[in-house]
Amino acid sequence: MTGADAIVKCLEQEHVEVVFGYPGVAITPFYNSILSTDIRTILVRQEQNAAHAASGYARITGRTGVVAVTSGPGAENLITGIATAFADSIPMVCITGQVDSKLMGSDVFQEADISGAVESFVKYSYIVRDAKDIPRIFKEAFHIAATGRKGPVLIDIPIDIQEDNLNKFVYPEDAKMRTYKPTVQGHIVQIKKVIRELSKAKRPILCVGGGVHLSGAKDEVIAFVEKNRIPVVCTMMGLSVMPTHHPLFYGMVGNNGQAYGNRAMNQADMIVMVGARVADRSISQPDLITENKVLVHIDVDPAEIGKNTQPAIPLVGDIGSIFKNFNELEYESDYSEWVDVLNKYRTEGENRKSAALKMAVTNQSRMQGADPVAFIRTLSLAMEEDAVYVADVGQNQLWSCANCVIRKGRFMTSGGMGTMGYAIPAAMGAKIADPSRQVVAVCGDGGFQMVMMELGTMRQYDIQAKVVVIRNKVLGLVRQYQHYHYHDHFSVIDLGDYPRIDRLTEAYDMHYYKVEDNQNIRKVVDAFLDDPVSSILEVFIDPNETA
Amino acid sequence: MRKKVFQILVDNTPGVLSRISGLFSRRGYNIESISAGVTADPRFTRITIVASGDDDILEQIEKQVRKLVDVRDIRELKPEESVYRELAMIKVRADDNMRQNVIAVTNIFRGSIIDVAPDSLMIEITGNQGKVDAFLRLLHGYEILELARTGIAGLGRGTEHIVYID
Known part of the structure; x- marks a missing residue:
């Protein structure tokens, strides 16, 4: 058995279903061996998108995404995808081919020190120096990627190690790591402290983040807040933990969140941060959330606690396990007055939004084209109940976060890194993970053009994810920033008139739909979503729209 | 700070x-x-x-x-519960006239002369950072040609805080 055979065998032992990647000479032994298994391979059109696709796959399945690319430029192209996954704590194992181990360090063709390059945004990285280490390293890599605070792990394997022979293959049952032991169980003393504070609090609020998704703890969290009638807000990464119209849900907080969500945070006397890292975009002034409030911070990563603000009660552990403990503890609570106040804020806020929306769509606004808010609301309501909504980055993302209605579905976006071009490959990964679910990628015309080569991948493998391009022919969010901060002194934001997406869809044998105004949005959206053929919906909006 | x-x-x-x-x-x-x-x-x-x-x-x-x-x-490693040591090697310009003075200062600090050349001396000194700093201050009037410091190494006192492996 060769090293490459051993790698493939490790993937089988880890029940890997699909590998996203792009071969080159340094990884050909692996791609040769993988042919003898049932593991599916997806050839993307650029390596970065392999990582995004694996990320989409991981977010939907909760399992570790796997990527395999070649050395040098192949591995370097992967970097943005790895950093994106790291910022959102997505479990991933990235296999990179490397030049012959005897030549490493001598700057030979297609050599790059990839493990050095990604050091600051992987959870861990390996360079395999001996084929007999392969089973242990893969066992450890999958263990590290998927436990504690999840994240990408990189394994760099020189081509000669892939070709070397292994005398015997024994896949370890456990990763025996002396140093790596993440905390899973929450400390029971701290857990009881939280419940005691909750029973004293008058105006508590839960702020849920991406950690709830990562822990698979959505049901436990919802059960807890419903039982005790505790109001909930979320961060961008925590969208779709709560259905949008859940009576106890008060929207996303932060710079781009709902005003009534932020107001709820400000007026609370107790905040429980759950798998949210008090990041700058959601909590711009961390000091304010501890002022006159009891702050509880629940996170699996102890280093996140106290990084941006000091909580009164830190609680380290897996959210699913901690909320299971919470749910076993009974306590008396009556927050109905507080809930009434928040309901009033929410109703006022929603009424204001509806009025503004009505004004916009009845053409009383001076904007050309379709109204992006009306469009996104309509789209999300037309989507299937459990659909996956993948937002790209930019204005489209902010409109999506604030206006997409989620029922039983899932919302995904590149929250930490804000990587343009994330949506389409991530949607491909999500669709592969669960072909029965409707998956819609919503991007701007900037992000779309960063990844439009992946239309080829979608067609080739018949990946039926839907693509929406919100077209304003500019880099909208930068333009908006220049509008506010540089008084319309616009610089390098004009994307021009190309490509003609109607013709592009022809090139890929896809169907083309367009929305040009506020008439018939629903009709076009329905036809687009129902179309069994891969299709793109282009939505023309005014470049002056602000998110 | x-x-x-x-x-x-x-x-x-x-x-x-x-x-x-x-x-x-x-x-x-x-x-x-x-x-x-x-x-x-x-x-x-x-x-x-x-x-x-x-x-x-x-x-x-x-x-x-x-x-x-x-x-x-x-x-x-809390100062009251630990011992720190740093090693410094200092090459000082010293001709026949100055040599004895440098050796005298070195002896006071229990340092040693580890190399002698016609116009220079190499001194080795070990101690906590304060001691090394104090010694360097005493050499102020001399020309230090080269200086190498290891940075401190330290251990906790006694057996209380030892990490046992495996």
Whole structure:
């Protein structure tokens, strides 16, 4: 058995279903061996998108995404995808081919020190120096990627190690790591402290983040807040933990969140941060959330606690396990007055939004084209109940976060890194993970053009994810920033008139739909979503729209 | 700004030192000194880092280092419970007239002369940072040609805080 055979065998032992990647000479032994298994391979059109696709796959399945690319430029192209996954704590194992181990360090063709390059945004990285280490390293890599605070792990394997022979293959049952032991169980003393504070609090609020998704703890969290009638807000990464119209849900907080969500945070006397890292975009002034409030911070990563603000009660552990403990503890609570106040804020806020929306769509606004808010609301309501909504980055993302209605579905976006071009490959990964679910990628015309080569991948493998391009022919969010901060002194934001997406869809044998105004949005959206053929919906909006 | 001495026990994996130092540089933590060497058990390396920052930063340093996969243990070596040592080698310009003076100062500090040349002396001195600093101050009137300091290494006193491996 060769090293490459051993790698493939490790993937089988880890029940890997699909590998996203792009071969080159340094990884050909692996791609040769993988042919003898049932593991599916997806050839993307650029390596970065392999990582995004694996990320989409991981977010939907909760399992570790796997990527395999070649050395040098192949591995370097992967970097943005790895950093994106790291910022959102997505479990991933990235296999990179490397030049012959005897030549490493001598700057030979297609050599790059990839493990050095990604050091600051992987959870861990390996360079395999001996084929007999392969089973242990893969066992450890999958263990590290998927436990504690999840994240990408990189394994760099020189081509000669892939070709070397292994005398015997024994896949370890456990990763025996002396140093790596993440905390899973929450400390029971701290857990009881939280419940005691909750029973004293008058105006508590839960702020849920991406950690709830990562822990698979959505049901436990919802059960807890419903039982005790505790109001909930979320961060961008925590969208779709709560259905949008859940009576106890008060929207996303932060710079781009709902005003009534932020107001709820400000007026609370107790905040429980759950798998949210008090990041700058959601909590711009961390000091304010501890002022006159009891702050509880629940996170699996102890280093996140106290990084941006000091909580009164830190609680380290897996959210699913901690909320299971919470749910076993009974306590008396009556927050109905507080809930009434928040309901009033929410109703006022929603009424204001509806009025503004009505004004916009009845053409009383001076904007050309379709109204992006009306469009996104309509789209999300037309989507299937459990659909996956993948937002790209930019204005489209902010409109999506604030206006997409989620029922039983899932919302995904590149929250930490804000990587343009994330949506389409991530949607491909999500669709592969669960072909029965409707998956819609919503991007701007900037992000779309960063990844439009992946239309080829979608067609080739018949990946039926839907693509929406919100077209304003500019880099909208930068333009908006220049509008506010540089008084319309616009610089390098004009994307021009190309490509003609109607013709592009022809090139890929896809169907083309367009929305040009506020008439018939629903009709076009329905036809687009129902179309069994891969299709793109282009939505023309005014470049002056602000998110 | 406070100073803390951290003792870090790590798996002796390739690149472990760059993982630790990289963490400090990318997060903007200050390292005053770093020294590393293999332990009695060759699978592990002991690193002593002197870091400075306010209390929040020092707490983050401990947490972020602890999070690294290769790190087995990190703890503060508190001055009252620990012993620190640093070694310095100092090459001083000293001709026949000055030689005896330099030797006298070195003896007071229990340093040793480890090399003699016609116009220079090399001194070795070991002690905590304060002692090394004080010695260097005493050499103020002399021309220091070259100076090499190891950074401090430290151990906790007694058997209370030993990390037993395996």
